[in-house]
Amino acid sequence: MTISPSRFLQQVLQATAPVSHPHDWHLASGVLARWHADNAVELLPALANQEGSHILLSCGIHGNETAPIEVVDSILADIASGHLPLQHRLLVLFGNPAAIRQGERYLDYDLNRLFAGAHRQHADAREAKRAAQLEQLAELFFSRAPAASTRLHYDLHTAIRGSVYEKFAIYPFLQHRAHDTTQLAWLRHCGIEAVLLHSKPANTFSYYTSYYHQAHAFTLELGKARPFGQNDLSRFTGIDQALRQLLSDTTPQLAAYQPGDYPLFRAKYDLIKHSEAFRLHLDANVENFTTLPNGFVIAEDGTQRYVAEGGKERILFPNPGVKPGLRAGIVVEPATL
Known part of the structure; x- marks a missing residue:
């Protein structure tokens, strides 16, 4: 690793000797730390803030996406030492400890496709139990x-592949709520370069907390997935500093969000892999947000053909290696609020 893991991450990385739950102790800063599970620690400010925010940070939902784990763990270490004064209630979830230990995206099934109750349809997968636990x-x-x-x-x-926009956010489908421009301004402050506005419900963790708990929730894609020890954490300075300011109540006054601050996209449709006959007609190294020429045959699966229209569509998360029934990519198009 590029940093020494704190006692929090050390606990997650241990395959044995779990802590007893719940398990409380006070940090040097006066913050109360509370383990709720082998991958879940809650931190309560030394002085209760009745008007404070309730902040959930999750990382390691995919076990091979290590840079966010290192960023969050560094923040935890600085809270523990008193270097970073915590002003808000915080829950940190290291999503899939078993996959993190093995450096794998997942063990049986993509954890970020198992929320909002979808875990009940895949009860035999180890990730199904983990999704249920994270929801609880x-x-x-x-x-x-x-x-x-x-x-x-x-x-x-972090993403499997490179991206035209290295850092982008996915805003879950909001049903009858409006998009929050204060959050859009904060995303700009983080260094986010583009935002995808999802157009339908999903089985992701951020959709679950947005819909079921009315949280301002986002999936943040912050670069390319690399193993522990191979991350250039200087590339994550924007999100690191923004989170530290958020937790310590030192976020500067931000300019209001303006249309055009960064590109907005809307999910147009999913590329569904129905069978092993699925063929994706894109280069194996194609980047996220690559433009699709008008008339280009994106993928085929038996008689099903996905054809680009208009010349402004782009591809996101292309992955033909997923299991049948899962999404093998998203076709997105420009959007406005």
Whole structure:
């Protein structure tokens, strides 16, 4: 690793000798730390803030996406030492410890396709139990937040491949709520270069907390997935500093969000891999947000053909190696609020 793991991450990386739950102790800064599970630690400020936010940070939902784990762990270490004064209630979830230890994206099934109850359809997968646990932990955390309080969830990821926009956010489908421009301004402050506005419900963690717990929730894609020890953490300075400011109540006054601050896209449709006959007609190294020429045959699966239209569509998360029934990519198009 590029940093020495704190006692928090050391606990997650241990395959044995789990802590007893719940397990409380006070940090040097006066913050109360509470283990809820082998991958879940809650931190409570030394001085209760009745108007404070309730912030959930998740990382390691995909076990091979290590840079967000290192960023979050460094923040935890600085809270523990008192270097970073915590002003808000915080829950950190290291999503898939078994996959993190093995350096694998997942063991049986993509964890970020198992939320909002989808885990019940794949009960034999090890990730199904983990998704149910993460839902329960999030529910417990947000159930203790007053109804009018600010609820935030940032699910930190890195992508399998490169991207035209290295750092981008996915804004879950909001049903009948409006997109929050204060959050869009904060994303700009983080260094986010583009935002995808999802157009339908999903089985992702951020959709779950957004829909079921009314959190301002986002999936943040922050670069390319690399093993522990191979991350250039200087490339994550924007999100690192923004989270530190958020947690310590030192975020500067941000300019209001303006249309055109960064490109907005909307999910147009998913490329579904129905069978092993699925063929994706894109280069294996194609980057996220690559433009698709008008008339280009994106993929075929038996009689099913996906054809680009208009010349402004782009490809996101192309992955023909997924299991049948799963999404093998998203076709997106430019959008406005």
